[in-house]
Amino acid sequence: MPSYPYHQVRFMNSKLKGSINMEEFINENIPEFRAKAWSMVNPFLFNGHLQTMFAGIRRFRNVDVLYFARQIMYADDGGCVALDRVVSKKTFDGVDTSKIVVPENQPEEIDNFIRYMSPKEIADQGSTDSNAIVIALTGLSGSSAESYIRCLFSKLSENPDFDLYVMNSRGCGNVKITTPRLFCALWTEDIRGVIKFFKKKYPNRKIYLFGISLGSIVMSNYLAQEGENSNVTLAIALASIWDLRGSSYFLENGFISSLFYSTAMTFPLMMLLKSHSDELLVNPIFKSQYTNQIIRKIWKLKKFDDIFTSKMFGFTCADDYYTQASPIYKVQQIRTPFVNISSLDDPITGGLQVGALPLDQAKYNPYMTMINTSLGGHVGYFKWNNTRWYAEPLARLITGFHENIVSPSGYEVQVDEKNLPKPVLINGQLPVLHKSK
Known part of the structure; x- marks a missing residue:
């Protein structure tokens, strides 16, 4: 530890x-x-x-x-x-x-x-x-x-x-x-x-x-x-x-990882799509992507997430999904x-x-x-x-x-409030400490 x-x-x-x-x-x-x-x-x-x-x-x-x-x-x-x-x-x-x-x-x-x-x-x-x-x-x-x-x-x-x-x-x-x-x-x-x-x-x-x-x-x-x-x-x-982005890079670019793991993880996902295709085809986004021409090209996990997972949940691409979900x-x-x-x-x-x-x-x-x-x-x-x-x-x-x-009885969790991490960003920006005249 x-x-x-x-x-x-x-x-x-x-x-x-x-x-x-x-x-x-x-x-x-x-x-x-x-x-x-x-x-x-x-x-x-x-x-x-x-x-x-x-x-x-x-x-x-x-x-x-x-x-x-x-x-x-x-x-x-x-x-x-x-x-x-x-x-x-x-x-x-x-x-x-x-x-x-x-x-x-x-x-x-x-x-x-x-x-x-x-x-x-x-x-x-x-x-x-x-x-x-x-x-x-x-x-x-x-x-x-x-x-x-x-x-x-x-x-x-x-x-x-x-x-x-x-x-x-x-x-x-x-x-x-x-x-x-x-x-x-x-x-x-x-x-x-x-x-x-x-x-x-x-x-x-x-x-x-x-x-x-x-x-x-x-x-x-x-x-x-x-x-x-x-x-x-x-x-x-x-x-x-x-x-997820770091993992994806490692998974897709490592020789053994890319050759074995990414493909092995993608196959059962493709089987899930196939077994539930009748219900999923109600989704117009899925329907537009689930074609023979497209699915034949999907052998890697990132490709699957790029085409299906990210789009199904409103992300632009796999990297967008990975960043938000990490x-x-x-x-x-x-x-x-x-x-x-x-x-x-x-x-x-x-x-x-x-x-x-x-x-x-x-x-x-x-x-x-x-x-x-x-x-x-x-x-x-x-x-x-x-x-x-x-x-x-x-x-x-x-x-x-x-x-x-x-x-x-009497179970308690104690934490020193002074040591809790404080958020630094405000609305995604660093705070302005002073303004120049």
Whole structure:
């Protein structure tokens, strides 16, 4: 972890003797995340490219098996996402499927490990208990089936104090879209709506967010937009892409990155467009772009974002979209305790090679804690036995934070107001200190 010139926020409760900040909490409880800690990785996956490729090629379907009950959530614009809640196999199998009502326009069959919530399960929501809610925001075109989520949730599911959810973005995870557009890194309305839903149903519960890759960008943008009103107790980002322009340059110009990753990330997006083309063609902008002549030329992620993502959300081009959606320019607006885990050899985010990590900015925001590893790739982190390194310590961090800091009565977050970053610009300009006569 980098050193901080200013004190981090401090946490107090009736159980602690005095107060503690995140860096102290990690040093006392999570040795894997301490500065200069080391771990044994798979010796055959000795760099970021190998770690990343292994994560994409290896099948983990029978590892960390979880069962989910799905609820379709509708946003104000009519679009929908799927909230998949982790349930026990007994609960999964204990529902009479003939009584389950399939949401309108959604597929009857989802996955062998996912079913829709029963009417009773939906009606029974709403509680005043102290269980924490953990929401995972997936990577690009990801879903609750992703092994990088299941490895963490399988450990957290052993603790009855947590209710675990995965938010499947529009069109992902067998979710049929209901409006003529998908998602982007700056579209925060869906996670905002989900958090409002939970705060209404469970006003006394704490909410933890876990964002991975694209999901961490959406999470960071949401937290920056909401400031002190995020209703999130702790946010954790893994393999976050802080600077989309820097990442794009690294992704499109690196030999291996350009040849493999950019194409591999674009293919499932093109499949999403194809599977939802009937709904998307209602959008005149999409209709004008979705022609055989154009789509045959799309093999790289930036080209996809230039032609589809940016235009769908009103940006002029991919660079315009990347600039506006990059959380690196909004770090100082985050007012939620935030732990970021990044690998410096991540071939997709770009790491230090293109200055894509906000290391200096984070030092001046007392809410931020940066954990940087030398190896791990993009959502890899495979140890010698091919389990993911971050799953166990991250589960202990969330559990320990909830049980020892948040749960006891009198929980407080203290911050020295003098050390909070102050906005310099006024209406996008530097202030005039004096006028010449």
